[in-house]
Amino acid sequence: MSKIDYLASGFIEPLKTYVQELDLPAAELLGEMRQELESPNVSAQRFCQLLESVWQLDPVDALGVRLGLSVQPRHFGVLGYMVSSCGTLGQALARYHRYHALLQGGLVSRAWLRDGVLYMRWTQAVANTPLASEFSLAGFVSLCQTLIGRPVTPLRAGLPFPRPRDGSVYQVLLGCPVDFDRSAIELAIPAHLLALSISSKDPYLLRLLEQQAQALLEQAPRLEGGHMGAFFSRVQEQIVESMKNGDVSAESVAQALGCPLRTFYRQLRTAGYSYRGLLAHTRHTLARQYLADPALAQTDVALLLGYSEQSSFIRAFRSWTGTTPGAYRAGLARKGKDASGRDHGE
Template sequence: MAYVTTLFARKMVAAAGTGIDQRATLERAGIDPDAPWDPKVMIPATTYYEMLEAMAEEIDVTELPVHVGASMRCDDYGALGLAWKAAPFLKASCLRIERYARVWTGVVTYELREEPRGILFILHREGARRLGLRLSNEATLASAVSLSRQVCPVPFSPIEVLIQHKGPRSKAYHEAWFGCPVHFEADLDAVLISHEAMERPNILGDEGISRYLMSDLDTELTRIKTPPTVVGEARNAIAQALSEGTPRVADIAKGLGMSARSFHRRLSEHGLSFQSLTEETRRELAEGLLRDEQYSLAEVAFLIGFSEQSSFTRAFKRWLGTTPASYRKAELINASSPAQIKH
């Protein structure tokens, strides 16, 4: 199950301004508008994407991800942001993001790749290329450039920006902000940075502080490698109960040997709600069952708690941006294709 920090969601909503009902938008995503901005509170990635897609129905979101990326500050990322600032040079900063990104998100990984013209800082994010994911990718790439500008002692711009999805009618705003060519419909989501910029000393580079922060981040990584026991147990209980319809929180809590109130509190400690956990469990089960041809679409719908196949189809399209039938067809084609070497 993939999660992202609510910090990103709050930044997106704030950047949208008065064009949307900010309070209602946050509440629909399961975020308390009145609560402090706590980056450690997470929401499911699918919920985040749905929120962005709902915003896109109300306002023009062409420039929104760049605005959000530009607004990100090193301090927003806690110890990870401080480790970025304290690294001796930009390449070391990027290497720390490559290593410790899981502290902040379970949906994105990063890779540094040497090229003749420079070094690619590559963003990897799995999943259907739905609008919410595309907007999130653009914001993430813009964030990388914004953070680079904050530590670079001279004006910084990458050599070029690569984005896999189709671009807007005009990319003038993107290129003006990034300060370089932006290529949509590319093979990668990445920022190409020159060797010179990568080796340039950071303004606040401090090796002593850097070692301390990396030790702290290593500890954080250790903590998140194993999913919280209560979350894993709850997910299993929900999965087993789904064939009988939508599970009731009281029944799941009782099966785990705790009160509903204690159960809610334990989930909230991990930035989760019972509703979001049930939704994510349904989606994961649906994806797995659809990859097995022995189950009809009606059977898959029943096994994950839907009384009607039409309701399942609508939910699945909301989750992944495609229908169950189309998803199954694509997965079966991929499974039958010869394995390819990744470069």
């Protein structure tokens, strides 16, 4: 595992709960998990180490599956909230596929429909140990089950490691035949499940979360690949998270990431960024996304971007674009009229 990748730290929560419920002797490990949970992301290598530590405490068969089956949408971070806001499972899985880079940079997935079956295959560049692969497969099954509020019985599953001594436990836990020694993690489910509705659907929240996700993905390629690309993504995600409580200071973001402030500044300089410039760039990108949504009031946009005063947002937006948020939104409305063939005088 020489590459560096990150995933949502929420995936540590099922591990922590498992250790606590079994009352395993792991006070130090629990402390390490709590510390990792303070950041929105955890390195894939570190997550694999935590999985291995739990297995050392309780070396049961298919431990990764057992842990993954307790995963909830909230553990997937912003992607989990997004898919929970979709109308159907099909819509949720389409967005999962589109935005999975926000969940784990090294995740490569493919899905296709054939003869009434949805087939899925995915690989994880760094989180690719047997335990992590089991966890990923079972976590995805659990996500689908939670979204539609009923059990999902897969038709077949596959895992990229040799068949263990007792492979039958995997079939018992997942409820379907499981193949081993595959080239990727595999899952097949009945296609009719895609039409089932999600009770927590929220079109307004979905639109908002999708705007955030799209804006972040559009910026990601600038530093894609390597350690600095991963660090850049973590900082950006933490900035968006910190906007919720209005504290987007470098000190607050660095602390949330568990990074000393001097190291934080140095890594940003190495990537060619200043923190102030990155914060402004992220706010500017999200502001344009939010202002394009007529359902959002300008005061809502200011709050979403972490401004306590609307006047501060107006000044900042003018410095980025040379115009006010209101004028920018009016310009978008005029373009919309032009696109629909209407005359400005109508």
